[in-house]
Amino acid sequence: MRVAMWQAWLAGIAVSAVALASLAAAQHSANSQSASSPAGDIERGKYLVNDVAMCGECHTPRNANGELKYDAWLQGATTWVRPVAPIQPWADTAPPLAGMPSFTDTQFATVLEQGIGPEGETLRPPMHIYHMHHDDAKAIIAYLKSLPAGNR
Ligand code: HEC
Structure with a gap:
């Protein structure tokens, strides 16, 4: 039971790390897009x-x-x-x-x-x-x- 909770907790951390990384990537591509927008x-x-x-x-x-x-x-x-x-x-x-x-x-x-x-x-x-x-x-x-x- 204890082990399962730890596993869930670790999995939770992993998921948030992935979410943060993709958020940062999205932000970065939004920035570079506006810098070179044709208009x-x-x-x-x-x-x-x-x-x-x-x-x-x-x-x-x-x-x-x-x-x-x-x-x-x-x-x-x-x-x-x-x-x-x-x-x-x-x-x-x-x-x-x-x-x-x-x-x-x-x-x-x-x-x-x-x-x-x-x-x-x-x-x-x-x-x-x-x-x-x-x-x-x-x-x-x-x-x-x-x-x-x-x-x-
Ligand atoms: C310190 C004063 C000053 C500043 C600051 C200034 N200008 Fe000028 N600008 C002039 C003058 C005076 C002329 C006319 C030059 C001439 O007739 O040779 C001119 C001419 C121009 C011309 C026409 C060039 C030509 O040969 O027909 C453009 C375009 C221009 N300026 C854009 C800008 C822009 C955009 C900025 C800001 C990024 C700016 N200027 C900042 C004084 C200034």
Whole structure:
């Protein structure tokens, strides 16, 4: 009788270990799936744009006090920073990104992954030359497309 209870107890432990292992495996495959999903991960793109690369600092217009206009998020802006010593060429405007009105996915990915403009041109400062991974560029594109295009 005692032996049987021990056996049942051990079997129980074995079953939970197997269950935990398969749960971990399922979790892992769910994670790797979302990282390489063909459409790009909107939430990740939002995080990269708004919390890591800070695209809004330049691509969102500002009010007279220099504060970002959140109701025109990423709708293109006049460049608000100037170099202390002249740098040529310097871009006076940053184009709209919300809704991705002016670029194809491939053009946009080339900007973010290689730092080359849609027509093969050099990007002018203060735009950064990014060398993003393709999945990050795809996520950013998915997020920008999810935003309403502005009326500017
Ligand atoms: C420090 C300011 C700044 C930041 C931050 C910034 N940009 Fe820009 N961006 C610019 C300016 C200025 C231009 C215009 C460059 C030009 O005309 O050569 C530009 C141009 C672009 C272009 C168009 C390139 C072309 O040649 O037409 C794209 C696309 C772009 N930015 C996307 C982004 C994205 C996405 C982010 C965030 C991941 C970002 N930018 C962050 C300032 C910035």
